[in-house]
Amino acid sequence: MRTLSRVVRTPLGLAAVILLALVLLTAVFAPILWGPQAAAIDTDAILAPPSAEHPIGTDGLGRDILLRVLVATRLSIVLALMATAVAVTVGLILGVAPYLLGRAGRGVTWFVSVAVAFPGLLLALFFAVIFGVGWVGATWAIGLAGAPSFARLCQTLIAGIASRDFVAAARVGGVGRTRVLFRHILPNVGEPLIVNATIGAGGALLAFAGLSFIGLGVQPPEYDWGRLMMEGLSGIYINPLAALAPGIAVVIAGLAFNLTGEAAARTLGLGTTAVVAKLAAIQPRRAKRVPAAAVQGTDAAPAADTVLEVRDLRVAFPGADGPIEPVRGVSFSMRRGQIVGIVGESGSGKSLTALAIAQLIEHPGVVDAERLAFLGEDLLAGDTAARRKLLGTSLALVFQDPMTSFNPTRKMGAQLAEASRHHHGLTKKQAHARAVDRLEAVHISEAARRAGQYPHEFSGGMRQRAMIGAGLMGTPSLIIADEPTTALDVTVQKRILELLMSIRDETGTAILLISHDVSVVAEVCDRVLVMYAGRIVEDLAADRLAEARHPYTRALLAAVPDMSTDVRRPLATVPGRPVDPAHVPAGCAFAARCPLADARCRTADPELVAVPGGEVACWHAGEALPVAVDEPALDLEEVLR
Ligand SMILES: Nc1ncnc2c1ncn2[C@@H]1O[C@H](COP(=O)(O)OP(=O)(O)OP(=O)(O)O)[C@@H](O)[C@H]1O
Incomplete structure (x- = not known):
């Protein structure tokens, strides 16, 4: 009508x-x-x-x-x-x-x-x-x-x-x-x-x-x-x-x-209605850091509080000249209460890694791993229904675009309630009450009224918080947040990150935060995984980022603007282009862009090896850079591309 x-x-x-x-x-x-x-x-x-x-x-x-x-x-x-x-x-x-x-x-x-x-x-x-x-x-x-x-x-x-x-x-x-x-x-x-x-x-x-x-x-x-x-x-x-x-x-x-x-x-x-609601005030809470002990040593035998184990994860798609492998052997594990960040440029395989963990890679994509276990359950074997139930109750996903995260035709309360009714056997009324409670938990004011509204009646930041609220309808052991703040302005970004940290503090949920923004990851994570061309090239504690050894991590850090950045000059980027997953070169995939690369780098791919404070995959880890990466010779064309 x-x-x-x-x-x-x-x-x-x-x-x-x-x-x-x-x-x-x-x-x-x-x-x-x-x-x-x-x-x-x-x-x-x-x-x-x-x-x-x-x-x-x-x-x-x-x-x-x-x-x-x-x-x-x-x-x-x-x-x-x-x-x-x-x-x-x-x-x-x-x-x-x-x-x-x-x-x-x-x-x-x-x-x-x-x-x-x-x-x-x-x-x-x-x-x-x-x-x-x-x-x-x-x-x-x-x-x-x-x-x-x-x-x-x-x-x-x-x-x-x-x-x-x-x-x-x-x-x-x-x-x-x-x-x-x-x-x-x-x-x-x-x-x-x-x-x-x-x-x-x-x-x-x-x-x-x-x-x-x-x-x-x-x-x-x-x-x-x-x-x-x-x-x-x-x-x-x-x-x-x-x-x-x-x-x-x-x-x-x-x-x-x-x-x-x-x-x-x-x-x-x-007729696309765009009603922008006002952002409700939230009370940010200072996050407690997880003790360093919980951050270190994650790749040894799985600890009792291990939430996620990923060993040699590979994601492949058929390509014109044979299979393309955008994720090529990713290994890491996460423990309860940890916030782990994955950073890397666009196309490095961050989202595919997350999707593979959430079992969301569709045919013709193929996921393979030596081990992919969530809360001790092997995700690549066993009963599909049991796996779905486990993921449905214990894994929450937060996506980049809060507008596409919700069904525009359904009220927010009903959307939050849906999975709860399905998994926890709640009645419609109970599920709705929990939805309102969860909206309150993510600091959405007038939650009862808001639950009766449609997604377009929420602002971007509120939608993103509601998405996190949806994840909290169960009791997630792991929240995967894929670029949760990229579509938001800086102040809202900060609030979302603070909300994630407060959830971790209160519930002990582990959080896998995917971002191309190393400063975001550095701010909230305990540990950072740096991905390049489908592999983890460096794994280090967030508070030791300044000591990063891999030239790629160092280039990413150098590209983060700070107060001393000359605003009249183009912003620094990592020189060169990321690798096309269909044409990964022999040797180290970063060699073509690396100021330290030599003949060995172009022929032999370095393994991820333990170093003090983390792991790194580089033949020249920690060596002084011959060219200052924070002052790359940039041309505007390259930046705009
Ligand atoms: N369905 C698919 N078929 C073929 N290739 C794919 C498919 N999905 C992703 N890829 C390729 O895999 C690579 C990694 O993609 P992914 O989305 O994981 O990157 P990302 O690091 O998350 O980047 P972004 O930050 O841009 O999302 C990209 O080169 C992408 O083109």
Whole structure:
């Protein structure tokens, strides 16, 4: 209803809706008002030309053509709508199948791709021949012919929404595929699908008229516009209006559907509501640092409080010239209460590492590891349902973009409550109460009222806190926060980081913080893992960052602006370009950008070896740099690239 009122506010929308309303009113009332008259045979007025009594003449049985055109509106529209219903239903089934069936659904995608390549009218003729002459066969024919394009649209829209963060969060929360589809995906693709179906109804109307015109559609004594065109054609030289009038009716009704659909599409495309709520004040708390003992020595035998063990984690995707491995043997472990940061430039494999831990790498991606264990449970083996439950109750994810982290069509309270109901067996009321409680826990004021609002009614910082609140619906042992502050301004950033630290202090939750910003990581983490080209190249305590040994870590640190940075000069960056995972060079992947690189670096890849305070993978770890990396010879072009 809201959509309709937005559509009629535009001149095009208003005209289209009025036209469609007229067509539909004619379809409803014309057979009641003029049905018997339109069927009355008058042998005295056979093939009469237009006159005052018969404005566009009569047919071969003396029946009034204008009345017949008006009465035919109902059958023409009903049949077009029935064919559209077939197209939408079959299209939806084919459209959602790949998502629901996972890998097994690839056959459906292939089938739709092939079917979509056939011209619709050809398919309609093909099905019309199979189903036989008559309106039933024609309805199936037009409906099935329209289904592939609808299915393709459906698949594309679903794929777009399925990659959004809130769907990933729901899946990690243990929400099943079917529920995710109906709760999170379909409500978000519903509008474009309805708009497309409306436009499709115009096409079905035209196709039906075509089939009836060539004698495959409606059969006498029934008549639709196509049938009337066919009958009028025989007398076109005597009374051209007899064929033209039903043709014009098809055009008007087709336009009414198409324009309404187009107007709705335009209106929906333009209308993104952006209501920015005011940021509620939060009371930042000073974080306690985890004792150094808890930070050190994590790669020995797993300690009793080990939350996460990652050993030789690899993530691969098929590429044009063989598999691409953007994550190439990552190993680390985390203990209760630890905040570990992963830093590295874009493309270094940080997010894929996190996604692999959360079991969110989709086919055709392949995850392999010597060991990937969460709370002692092997994530690469064992029962899928048990794994999902474990991840759903004990792992929380916070994503970069707080706008995509929530389903825009559902209220915040309901979204927070969802996983809790699923995993903890809470009633709707209990889950809602917990959602409000969790919103309060992340310092959202008036939490009860806020729980009844939609994501767009929250500010960016509030949404990010709500995302953290969603993670706290259970009792997570690990929060993975992937660039949680990148989309936020600096003051909000600080509050989010302080919130994460306070959660760690209060609950002992371990936090894996992914960031490309080394200063963010340095501020809140106990330990920092520096990633380059899919590997950890340095692992060190955050408070020893200044003693970093790897030239890459040192270059990253040098690129952080401070109060002494000359603002008139371009900001420093690490010179050169990151490695393309499809073309990782032999030897040390950083060699091409490294001022210390020599022949050995270009041929032999250094292992991660223990050094005082951490581990480093470099043949020249800690050596003095011949060129000052904090003063790289930058050209603006390189910076902007
Ligand atoms: N589905 C995929 N298929 C092929 N390659 C992929 C896929 N997903 C990611 N990659 C590649 O893997 C590499 C690492 O990606 P990842 O998202 O982990 O990087 P990142 O360090 O998190 O960077 P950013 O900070 O930009 O997110 C990138 O080069 C990316 O192009």
